[in-house]
Amino acid sequence: MKRYTWKLGIAFVISYIILMVVVVFAYTQISQNFIMNQAEDQLTESGEVVSKQIELQLTYDYANFENLVTGFIEDSLDPLVELDNRSDTITILGGTYSHFGSIDIDNRQVTINDQTYDFTDNFTTYNFNQQIGFYNFKRAFGTEDMTMYGVFKVDEYVAMFELEPYMATFLTAEKIENEYVFMGEENTIYVSSTLNPDEILFYNYLREAGYSEDHIDTIKEVVVNHESGIFSLNFLDQNSILSFVPVFSDLTPATYYLVQIYEETTVINSLTYLSTTLWALFAVIFVLFSITIIVIYKILEEKIHDIENARLSLYYAKPYIIKVKKSGKIRSYNRAFNQLLGDTDTYSNIADFVIKESFEETSVVERLHRQKAFTMILEIMDKAVYIRFIVTRSTGGYILVGDDITHIEGKFDEFEKLALFNPVTNLPNQNVLISDLDKVFQDQEILEQFNVIVTFDIVAFSKISLVLGEESGDRFLQFIAELAKESLENYPAKLYNLRVDQFAILFTNLESYQWINTWVDLFLNKLDKPITMDRNFLNVDVKIGIFNIESQKYEILTSEICLENAKLALNHAKESSTKPSFLYDVSLSLVASREQRMELDLANAITNQEFQMALQAQYSNVEERIIGFEALIRWTNPKYSAESPLKFIQMAEHNNMIVDIGRIALHETFLIAKELEPYNVHISINVSPVQMLQAGFVNEVISIFEQYDLKPGSISLEITETFLIDSFELVINKLNIFKRHGFNIHLDDFGTGYSSLQYLRDLPINTIKIDKAFIDDVETDAHSRAIVTMISNLAKNIDLDVIAEGVETERQNNIVFKAGCNVIQGYLIGPPVPKEVAIKLIEDYNINKTKKIHVIKTKTREAKR
Template sequence: MKKKSLQISIISSSIFLVFLLFFSLGMRIFFTNFFTDYLSKIGLKENKSISSQLSSRLKGDYREFTIYIEENDNEALNGKEVRIHDDYYLGFGDVTSSGLVFEDGIEVPFKTHLQPVFAGQTINIGTKSDFFDGTFIDDEVGIYFIKNDRFGYFSAKDYLDDIVGKRNFALVRNDGLILYNDMSKTEFTNLGGYFKKSEKIVEDLENNLDYYKVSESVDGKLFVTYSKIEEVEGIYYLDAVSYHDYIFNLNVIHRVLAVVIISAIGVMLIVSFIAAYFLTLVYRDLELSTYAFSYNTIPIVIINQRGKIHFRNKKFKELFANHKKTKNITDILETSMDKILKLVPIKVWLRDISINLLGVRMIPVKSTMHTYTLLMYPFLEQDELDEGETKINAKTNLPGLNKFRYDIDEIFKSEVPLVDANMIAVIKIVNLQMFDMMKGSTFTDELVYRVSEKLRKLVEKTNFSKIYQSYDNSFVLLYKSKGTNISLRDIRRILEDFGDEVLFEEFKVSLRAGLYEFNTKLERSSAIIMYEKAKFACEDVIQSSNSLYGIYDNTLDIKLRKQIQITEDLEEGIRKKEFIIYYQAQYDSRLEKVVGFEALLRWNNPKYAQVSPLEYIEVAEKSAVILKIGDLVLEQAIEAAKKLEKEKVTISVNISPNQLMQVGFVNKVRSYLEKYEVNANQIILEITESVVIKSFYDVISKLNELRNLGVKIQIDDFGTNNASLRYLKDLPIDGFKVDRMFVKDLNVDRHSKAIILMLFNLAKNLDLDVVVEGVEEHSQYEYLTKRGARYIQGYYISKAVEFDEAVKLLNKKIRKRTEG
């Protein structure tokens, strides 16, 4: 491990150093190119600015010149000093067809080829020898203004110095002729004599291009910019800067950049060693966890949200050797991703009956944002059993579901066509879980045994079917080619003969059945899926019907499709943020003010505007959507509690069974409390009686953990279940809510009054808070408060409203309403 840690440190540090080296080189190249281009463009921009100023000055001065000659003749102008800025005109004269007549009356002839050029332009720049024949003692560069047949001229040096300042520049013609040279001590009349490679510059001038170049000259390497003087035809302003000075500016930038990069290298080196240290720790944990993962004695697999398998450990590969290329976990297990994403332990069956086990007890754990780890504990292994053999339930001596799967497989393999339909019946003991909680596992085992014995005898009377026992203590009957009518008559006979018989102590036991009919030529479902359909029909008849049995048919298919549609709409609603939280006030009749709110979900979707929240919440409970909705309500409720912290009110939140039993739920509550810095005793979590009955001992453990955080616990809809009083003394709770069903008929039903008074006395003796729900009328409020009810909730106080409206209720004198 130490050697590996050293290797990681060296590798990580080397990676950082190589990265920094390439980063530094890349940054130098980038900034060199960037600043070279940047400074070049700045130079050209400055050049254009000067040429523009020069052009504007010439344009303005030429306008003044035209006024002078319009108002005065040459003699008058030459007889006085005419200013042009800080200088004076040298003279005024006439333009003839052959030359210029200067102020002294002497005519100087044009050079033959320049006569039309000079006479055709309003402004000319150059020496006399540039334009005229002859020899001139004073041959400085002048600027000539021409208007019709008259001209005026002045010295270019002072005029240009006033505009350009102390710069190395020249005025050049577009053929490369230098008209004014202030960039070299040596006199040059052409760019070709001054620059070693002037062709590109001259080409740009001929094409009227403004640009910049680095070029060798007799004065060394120069950075040259040039742009056209608009007021003078074919003349450019050319600016030259020593390339050494130009590079010096870049080097200053490079030095600053180098300091920044070296400082960054120093910081990143320190970071690299710190990172190497932590990477070593991470690797050590990763190495140990990977070893434990890979060589664990149970099958473990990592999947994504869609069920795609990312990683399998050694045991999983051994056990599912036939599925090396299977990409999705649902192709191996008889389950759906909705069930897995609930993150609660479940039993699942295997699709492949050739594997020597029936199924696995699976614990899904969310390992990263997008992946889940599935821990699997195999059960009902067939091991070395012969084909068709099965392990017998030790308590009831009935074959299990592996035998059922084998028999179904044999039916489908049969070469003899089965004319009559086959049927599967799943029979359940109603309220078996309640018996288990109230009387314990010993009682339940004895009860299941007595039921199995009676069922076995009833089945043997006709010998129409085979009987099996499922892992959840339900029973399965298989009718092979008996026809629908015969099968139904036999099932009804069994259930009616069984009746509400007292099999054990004082408890009456009743059975219900769910049926699934199939034809071997048409059926495409596996044995376990058919079993699940019959089981669904059984659960549906227990929940919503007084019938002895229910048949899985098109009606249940429609119900399932409706549930699927609602589930999809729920998912879409979450994505579109259609769900909002309303708050219903809880009123303290002693303090005469609102002291709490219950957070209630509302769906802002026109399609479900008239649908009770209970309907879509019930559907959500059957999929992973309930976890997302539950998290949304929980977090927003805790956030609301923070906003109302100064008001010292509580926020009650309904917690679904799946949410409560979810792995990591307690930590999630803790994280929300810490995130919003909320006092835990401001939060009340409401759980239903149903979740208590189904998982009594697990619930106690969870509730203790939650109460250790400081959160309060209440039982919602108290009194609607037969087992309420049994668990009241054992559960770590702070109170309960009286269901609205007892309040609704309070004025006319003496039984409701008696039950409510009994509950008040019970809460007082056990020191529990009581919240009465569903109070809608003044008479109900009066009756309840006079008999000790303290906390009231219902439309009489306020309907559920949005947060801002709920806050306003804190300032209302609700007592006035109660006195009306």
């Protein structure tokens, strides 16, 4: 054992020395590159700051000049005369303007101090017909004046200032000493702190330095694309770093470039602190690494002893051991594995093994060569036995050391099935679909084919499940799954069950997208006839969403986005009453994005209290006065003023925000009810199914009711029929508690829900509200009139009040009154209004009697009154 320890120690020392030499060399190179990268980032950032300063200063100075000219014109003064007279007091960046003059664009002339200059032929209109320009008299007019001017043009008036001192103001304050060039994107030099003024093209300096056109083109590409860039060049006979930063301005269509030239050694010297820090860090790492090596050595020394002990343990524990050649042929296996096999088939090559590998489809021989563990599956006595083999290299081949992990793998299979398959239909679920889509995106050849993802949903499955019961509902889903499988027999497709009644199909390698239309027709034809189940005849309606996986059409397309787009198409199909299927287009994502923004704004609205209650009056034709109001919540955000309140209410119910919004509505409504108590009217408020089924809701409402010290009967809670289906008993218990605490209960939208009449006997309600759908056609449709009469008579016979919603005309009012409905609500009285307007309505109808709803009363109705 000591011999192995000495060998280990010598190996560690040699390895440590070699490693240190390599690390020091690599670290030196890396630190230099790091420092240079940091320098380049710093120079780019500095250049962009200077560029922005120049841009802002030019804009500011131009605006001052423009204001001067505009002011002179408004005061009916000659701007040119005034500018010349005040030239000593008109400043620009601490200095004064060199010249003021006028420009004649059509005749290509500039007049300065009564002297007219003609632009040369090669100086284009583009060069001088812009609000901010840069040129000298030699280039522009052919004179000997080489001074480069910045030129402001407002209408026909120009102001010129020397460009070099103007630019120097920004660049002399730089932390790192540098030279600079201010040039156009076409590489014309306007001003420079170092270059020969006779050479006006910047790229010529690079050519003189011996740089190839390819090298220059690299710089040109940055300039043409209006990007920032850093280049290390031998420029003007010294190693330099050139920083190119664009200078933009809304006042000129041209883009200019600020080129700053730094001496490389100066830049690196400015970052000596960084080099010192890096070497200090390296010293710390060196010490820690040395300590780690010593610790590892001690650990390995102990491990040698552990390995010896483990070798003895293995000898006595008798694991399953197989010796194989490099080709995979089995040389021998030990007695333990032989006893495990018993009378089952013997193996001559590990390629004959059945292995369990879900995530990496490689052969057992490949895993052998890569020394990767694998799990072998044996069928012994009709039971699966799982042996986990670890591969170790040995002379002439490999040794496989195995352990029985059946107790672990059995549980894993159960959990895997739960995670990947729907328990009712036994179809793969959304996790598998995403995994399969990932494989499509990973295979470019498959991705370029015609691939489609389809989702479909069973319309009103909750009602079907209610009729059939849970067990038969499951069998119904299995039946639909089988129908879908039959429709896919001749298609390269796979069926998935995403959730309860929502399915998906992944089509790959189709001949064309038209195949999907054919499949849709085939599947819908299978559902044309009613399905018989437990002596019930069921008409099945499905909605289908389709998304063509055309990766070239989308900038970003992933498995999750594909599925989301298919679901968006499905949701759109579900909103349509005529089309059973819908193909995704980009506009759906825009709608979804808007709904996401709306959802975020709705969450903020709860925090910011952006809700208020509007009151719609309820008028009694018998008492000839307003007897109450329905409180309707409104969102005050102007972005959604055109949206129906129903939209944000449904969104709030879906995202469980309705609980917080409902709490706001309760406080606002109960406060209004307290203020209206002197007027002897009641207030009704809608209660969401989500609120009603929330634990603690009843106690919270009663607590708020008592907080405002309201009289019994002053508040009515309005519920709808639809949410009674699944929670009838629970809702009845809660409503009874409300009744005992002085609340009235209104059944809203009566007649539009599911099996409405079965609830009237047991529900503790005071009032039925006839839905607006029946009132709309009551003037022209005999069936609607009959329904209103039937509901009114039914309510009268079981001692319930009736309110007709949506009454908008006097004729509608007369018809519902004649049918036996005394109380109306609708635009005939008025729309939902703020509290102040509601009080005015009470005064007009109840107190001053200046307003009245006219209704034809028979003698019988008068006598009853």
